[in-house]
Amino acid sequence: MRSHFFVVSVLAVGLVALLGESVSPAFYWLYVPLIPLIVMGCQNAFQTKRAILRNYPILGMLRYFFEEIRPEIQQYFVENDTDGAPFSRDLRSVVYQRAKKQLDTVPFGTQRDLYAAGAEWAQHSLRSVHVDPASLRVTIGNHQCLKPYSASIFNISAMSYGSLSAQAIQSLNGGAKIGGFYHNTGEGGVSPHHLEPGGDLVWQIGTGYFGCRNSDGTFSPEKFKARAEHPHIKMIEIKLSQGAKPSHGGILPAAKVTKEIVEIRGVVMGKDVISPPTHSRFSDAEGLIRFVQELRTLSGGKPIGFKLCIGNPAEFVSICRAMKRLDIYPDFITVDGAEGGTGAAPLEFTNSLGMPWAEGLTLVRVTLELMGLKKHIKIITSGKIVTGFSLFKALALGADTVNSARGMMLALGCIQARRCNTNHCPAGVATNNPRLTVGLVVEDKRVRVANFHGQTLKAFAELMGACGVSTSGITRGHVFRRMESGQVLNLAEIYPTTEPRAARFLEAPSAF
Ligand SMILES: Cc1cc2nc3c(=O)[nH]c(=O)nc-3n(C[C@H](O)[C@H](O)[C@H](O)COP(=O)(O)O)c2cc1C
Known part of the structure; x- marks a missing residue:
């Protein structure tokens, strides 16, 4: 079963390389990743610690790769301004802006739901003062x-x-x-x-x-x-x-x-x-x-x-x-x-x-x-x-x-x-x-x-x-x-x- 997926994966990469080559000989370089991939695939197929990698020696690597970069994917592609923990994106942004002394105002009004549970605000006054x-x-x-x-x-x-x-x-x-x-x-x-x-x-x-x-x-x-x-x-x-x-x-x-x-x-x-x-x-x-x-x-x-x-x-x-x-x-x-x-x-x-x-x-x-x-x-x-x-x-x-x-x-x-x-x-x-x-x-x-x-x-x-x-x-x-x-x-x-x-x-x- 293992070797089956391994062979299929290598064949898939080989097929992509073949297709590339048929478009233009310049795509020869597509074969290059095959060498380290085969080596890593062999290591994965015969190691005993990770079942996913034993079963899917090449494709399984993608799972670990995406797991590793999950926080970045979440930040760059999934998060809204008010999402993100422990610090939401808008809080992180204001720190970056203030640290760089960049524009730290926000346009168009709040993105927070002021009627949601947990919403907080301070009580302003008509008698504002100057604080140094x-x-x-x-x-x-x-x-x-x-x-x-x-x-x-x-x-x-x-x-x-x-x-x-x-x-x-x-x-x-x-x-x-x-x-x-x-x-x-x-x-x-x-x-x-x-x-x-x-x-x-x-x-x-x-x-x-x-x-x-x-x-x-x-x-x-x-x-x-x-x-x-x-x-x-x-x-x-x-x-x-x-x-x-x-x-x-x-x-x-x-x-x-x-x-x-x-x-x-x-x-x-x-x-x-x-x-x-x-x-x-x-x-x-x-x-x-x-x-x-x-x-x-x-x-x-x-x-x-x-x-x-x-x-x-x-x-x-x-x-x-x-x-x-x-x-x-x-x-x-x-x-x-x-x-x-x-x-x-x-x-x-x-x-x-x-x-x-x-x-x-x-x-x-x-x-x-x-x-x-x-x-x-x-x-x-x-x-x-x-x-x-x-x-x-x-x-x-x-x-x-x-x-x-x-x-x-x-x-x-x-x-x-x-x-x-x-x-x-x-x-x-x-x-x-x-x-x-x-x-x-x-x-x-x-x-x-x-x-x-x-x-x-x-x-x-x-x-x-x-x-x-x-x-x-x-x-x-x-x-x-x-x-x-x-x-x-x-x-x-x-x-x-x-x-x-x-x-x-x-x-x-x-x-x-
Ligand atoms: C990377 C890191 C290292 C820390 N090391 C210590 C430490 O050596 N001693 C300590 O009392 N608190 C340590 N803390 C806790 C912080 O001093 C602080 O009490 C806590 O993070 C809450 O503050 P914050 O919400 O502003 O991060 C550490 C926190 C971080 C993030």
């Missing part, structure tokens, strides 16, 4: 911090060198330098590519303690102190979890591990780098808060915070209670949503774990307020924030400032090919293959990153102006959503502060 984008900064650092940092309200979220290419990291940091915003290193540690351009850094410390680890993988206070002194490092973030794979350590697939990464991280070549799911330095809420203080002291008083995606609200409440008991307050908390991105994650973790962004952010904000802690702690958040409106919504739900990961990747030229876990990213962003990274020119892309930042802030400032508010005046009442029933509610009604999920746990025994 340059004023959109927030100081992070409470009374226990010696070196507060003035942060832009729009920044680059954590993505490690290794997960992204050296060129991508250099471009992101270069963009941060031009635009005056910060660049979070991701849990892979600080590399020369982060430091060379000179942009502000937030050093993220994950469970692998890359850059501050002993040979047995535990945290090294001495190495941390030496690195944290670097003047480009403005803040330090302890990573507890991220939305795309909460309670799973970082994953760097073996295909992306280069010699340089082996040296920077102190890991082994040719193996997936998988960090543990939890920290070895602490095992409960008080341990975490003491670690915050330890890092604050070792870093000479730089702002210290932690990042998490909310799972069990009782655990977050326990952390807040530990802050009060110990009288130690982190300078910031970064709240990531379950819809967050990642270089690589197990499907179950990405699809079915973690609190979605709006609920998680609301829970953190409300808990901090209920417990009288908000005055000490700034809230940073991330979750598909790529436009002025999504920034507006984040602030309405209680964030002080936001991070963007995939928005910044799009600004670098990412085409949402979704191959970050394979080392085959065609845009040279999420790969360490030199044949692909050569396409990403740092001099050009760092300007695009800075443009995307600047133009998005400009759009956000205009939107705030139209609503007649400044950042501190944005409330949940400013954003409306049409519900499944057709009813229109504002975010204060959808995410109420009066009956927060957290309140149930305020008096409960410690959960962490």
Whole structure:
């Protein structure tokens, strides 16, 4: 049967070649593909792993080819402007336009159905005001911090060198330098590519303690102190979890591990780098808060915070209670949503774990307020924030400032090919293959990153102006959503502060 299809396929190609030759002798070259095709067909027919290829040694290859390029086919031939996930085509387009400082207006009216469930809008005012984008900064650092940092309200979220290419990291940091915003290193540690351009850094410390680890993988206070002194490092973030794979350590697939990464991280070549799911330095809420203080002291008083995606609200409440008991307050908390991105994650973790962004952010904000802690702690958040409106919504739900990961990747030229876990990213962003990274020119892309930042802030400032508010005046009442029933509610009604999920746990025994 197998050989039957193989012979038929080769005959079919031969027939095409014969027909071509009969039209003109110049079509002789049509025989050339027969040679590699026959070789590949033989390999396919006698391999044992893929049934389709054993049964259809030549035609079967088409199936794998189309499967490989399916995201591109979908993007170029199937998608409407409002289709595409995780980012619809119109959202991707606006990032590209703002990154290139091209025309970013839309003609003829909205393509969104404003009467469909989920449609959202902000409440404008007849008393519009002017908001200066340059004023959109927030100081992070409470009374226990010696070196507060003035942060832009729009920044680059954590993505490690290794997960992204050296060129991508250099471009992101270069963009941060031009635009005056910060660049979070991701849990892979600080590399020369982060430091060379000179942009502000937030050093993220994950469970692998890359850059501050002993040979047995535990945290090294001495190495941390030496690195944290670097003047480009403005803040330090302890990573507890991220939305795309909460309670799973970082994953760097073996295909992306280069010699340089082996040296920077102190890991082994040719193996997936998988960090543990939890920290070895602490095992409960008080341990975490003491670690915050330890890092604050070792870093000479730089702002210290932690990042998490909310799972069990009782655990977050326990952390807040530990802050009060110990009288130690982190300078910031970064709240990531379950819809967050990642270089690589197990499907179950990405699809079915973690609190979605709006609920998680609301829970953190409300808990901090209920417990009288908000005055000490700034809230940073991330979750598909790529436009002025999504920034507006984040602030309405209680964030002080936001991070963007995939928005910044799009600004670098990412085409949402979704191959970050394979080392085959065609845009040279999420790969360490030199044949692909050569396409990403740092001099050009760092300007695009800075443009995307600047133009998005400009759009956000205009939107705030139209609503007649400044950042501190944005409330949940400013954003409306049409519900499944057709009813229109504002975010204060959808995410109420009066009956927060957290309140149930305020008096409960410690959960962490
Ligand atoms: C390629 C890639 C690598 C990431 N690496 C990290 C990481 O090292 N540490 C971390 O806390 N989050 C990491 N994230 C998550 C982002 O920092 C961010 O929290 C999440 O993607 C949500 O933001 P977004 O919707 O703007 O992408 C990564 C995301 C992507 C897409």
